[in-house]
Amino acid sequence: RKEVEQDPGPFNVPEGATVAFNCTYSNSASQSFFWYRQDCRKEPKLLMSVYSSGNEDGRFTAQLNRASQYISLLIRDSKLSDSATYLCVVNTGNQFYFGTGTSLTVIP
Amino acid sequence: EPEVTQTPSHQVTQMGQEVILRCVPISNHLYFYWYRQILGQKVEFLVSFYNNEISEKSEIFDDQFSVERPDGSNFTLKIRSTKLEDSAMYFCASSEGKAEGEETQYFGPGTRLLVL
Numbered sequence: 001r002k003e004v005e006q007d008p009g010p011f012n013v014p015e016g017a018t019v020a021f022n023c024t025y026s027n028s029a030s031q032s033f034f035w036y037r038q039d040c041r042k043e044p045k046l047l048m049s050v051y052s053s054g055n056e057d058g059r060f061t062a063q064l065n066r067a068s069q070y071i072s073l074l075i076r077d078s079k080l081s082d083s084a085t086y087l088c089v090v091n092t093g094n095q096f097y098f099g100t101g102t103s104l105t106v107i108p
Numbered sequence: 109e110p111e112v113t114q115t116p117s118h119q120v121t122q123m124g125q126e127v128i129l130r131c132v133p134i135s136n137h138l139y140f141y142w143y144r145q146i147l148g149q150k151v152e153f154l155v156s157f158y159n160n161e162i163s164e165k166s167e168i169f170d171d172q173f174s175v176e177r178p179d180g181s182n183f184t185l186k187i188r189s190t191k192l193e194d195s196a197m198y199f200c201a202s203s204e205g206k207a208e209g210e211e212t213q214y215f216g217p218g219t220r221l222l223v224l
Contacts, residue, residue, distance in 0.1 A: 031208075031211075032208065032211055034212065038151075041197075041220075042217070042218075043199055043215040043216060043217050043218050044151060044199070044215050045215070046212055046213075046214065049212060087150075087151065091211060093164070094156065094163070094164055094206060095153050095156070095164055095166070096141070096143075096153055096213060097153070098143075098150050098151040098152070098153075099150065100149070100150045101150065
């Protein structure tokens with residue numbers, strides 16, 4: 001069973017749309033959770049950490065459900081610059097496990 | 109803003125040759141990591157390093173691989189005898205610590221390794 005599973009997409013949405021990504025993880029002992037963004041052939045860049053209480057950063061909202069071992073990312077009012085691959089990352093036993101990523105393309 | 113740097117950006121080598129990939133982590137960070145990403149696949153953990161020794165390593169990190177912090181700033185990944193399947197992007201990362209709030213990892217721009 002994979003440590004981290006994500007829907008690979010691709011998601012193609014118009015500018016201004018709201019889009020949600022989901023991620024599940026297999027190890028209930030996982031300690032911390034993140035969303036990273038990766039542009040084509042570039043390094044992963046931290047988008048936001050995910051806390052149990054949920055957290056928001058501008059147009060981005062992340063949620064964590066430990067009981068269901070589920071993480072989500074909501075992007076409101078999508079911009080062209082949001083086009084990228086979004087990586088769900090789970091810290092388990094001091095190792096970072098990456099999902100395969102969800103590809104988003106925002107269309108003018 | 110402090111950042112992780114890596115050299116070279118690209119490396120082409122012949123199968124069986126040794127390569128050394130270099131990284132300069134963020135200066136006040138204590139934990140260092142290497143990851144690889146084969147083209148079209150997910151980012152995979154290789155190894156973490158703390159206090160001048162390996163703290164965790166994955167199944168990928170076999171005897172062909174080694175890491176070193178030769179001085180106060182550099183962190184290197186050596187592949188002794190490269191194979192075709194070692195072709196990938198190699199990312200270095202660093203974090204302040206392991207405690208909550210410190211464990212966020214910041215990635216370098218990567219070294220693209222091509223083994224012919």
